[in-house]
Amino acid sequence: MQPNIRPEIETNYNTMSKKGAQIFAQKIKDHPKGTFGFATGSTPIGLYKELVDMHKKENLDFSGITTFNLDEYYPIKRESEHSYYYFMQKHLFGHVNVDQSQVFLPDGAAQNPEEEAQAYETKIHQSGNFIIQILGIGLNGHIGFNEPGESFVAETRYVPLTEITLNANAKHFPNPADMPHHAITMGIRSIMMAQHILLLVSGEAKAAILRDSLFGPITPLVPASVLQLHPSVIVVSDKEAASLLV
Ligand code: GLP
Numbered sequence: 001m002q003p004n005i006r007p008e009i010e011t012n013y014n015t016m017s018k019k020g021a022q023i024f025a026q027k028i029k030d031h032p033k034g035t036f037g038f039a040t041g042s043t044p045i046g047l048y049k050e051l052v053d054m055h056k057k058e059n060l061d062f063s064g065i066t067t068f069n070l071d072e073y074y075p076i077k078r079e080s081e082h083s084y085y086y087f088m089q090k091h092l093f094g095h096v097n098v099d100q101s102q103v104f105l106p107d108g109a110a111q112n113p114e115e116e117a118q119a120y121e122t123k124i125h126q127s128g129n130f131i132i133q134i135l136g137i138g139l140n141g142h143i144g145f146n147e148p149g150e151s152f153v154a155e156t157r158y159v160p161l162t163e164i165t166l167n168a169n170a171k172h173f174p175n176p177a178d179m180p181h182h183a184i185t186m187g188i189r190s191i192m193m194a195q196h197i198l199l200l201v202s203g204e205a206k207a208a209i210l211r212d213s214l215f216g217p218i219t220p221l222v223p224a225s226v227l228q229l230h231p232s233v234i235v236v237s238d239k240e241a242a243s244l245l246v
Contacts, residue, residue: 001245005214005233009242013202017046020134020200020236025054027132027196033064037133037191038092039144040069040084043200044134048092055096062098066127069105070135070144071185074158076108082173083108106156106184113158117184121156124190133194137201140164141209141222145185148221154187188226197233199224201241210237211244 001007008023010016024047028036038044054060069084078085085105093103104123110116135143140162146154147162160182161169173179191197201210213224214235220226227233 001214002228004231005228005235007242007245008234008236009245010236010238012238013046016200016202016236016238017044017050020044020047020198021050021054023198023234023236024132024134025051025060028060028062028065031065031131032061034131035066035068035127035129037130037186037194038067038069038088039134039136039200040071040087041136043136043202045091047134047200051092052095060096062096065098066102067093067098067104068124068127068130068186070133070191071183072106072108073180074106074108074110074113074182074184076180078107078109080178082178108180108184110184113182113184117156117158120184120186121190124156124186130194132196132198133191135191135197135199135224135227137199137206137209137213137224138165139168139205139209141213141224143188143191143224143227145183146188146191146223148223150188150220150223152192152220152226153189155189156184156186158182158184188223192226192230195232197227197230199227199233199235201235201237203238204240204243206237206241207244210235210241214245 072084076083106120218225
């Protein structure tokens, strides 16, 4: 394994979530006024539950931090149960003492998604570097909604979703007509500016893409392969996801 990539292989989803939460919580303690990057998807739900527990039982303090999420569907209203805003409130922000005025996600209801993407990028730059960015990975190697083929230097922008992502996320939309086909996503350039990346990967289905991302050629065709160029990536996975790593 390259020295910039630290693998933490856990036995199962629960221990993976606990390990990820410990690493993230320590960064909040070290930087109580820092800016932190969050992700959605099924994978980080357990980690968020652990952070909520740490807030309730150990007073983990979120009051000084600023938060940015990777992405949001477009078009979607904040209050829709499918929005990533709703997801973050449900799983984390609604249960901890974060300052809600310092919680940022792209606005999926903005009139002009391209302008919204630019405004989000500007806000990110004004907030300074992220201490740590949580990432999941799509089956096709996407990070955020940076789909295969996107430039490594792309900034926040309005993107169409690929067929594979639409299919993978369809499980969250019982009525297919509700599913947006676009999103606003932080670009790879912005993700790569975080001081540390916490990549969470669970399950056998992700084993091949995790191997390709960490050991395969560095190519926009596998967006997560860019992480090989990041100075500090902590990969927290269960043993199924890590099963093809050497
Ligand atoms: C979504 C999100 C990504 C996430 C990915 C994997 O499309 N935009 O940020 O990493 O899917 O999701 P899951 O954890 O549910 O496999």
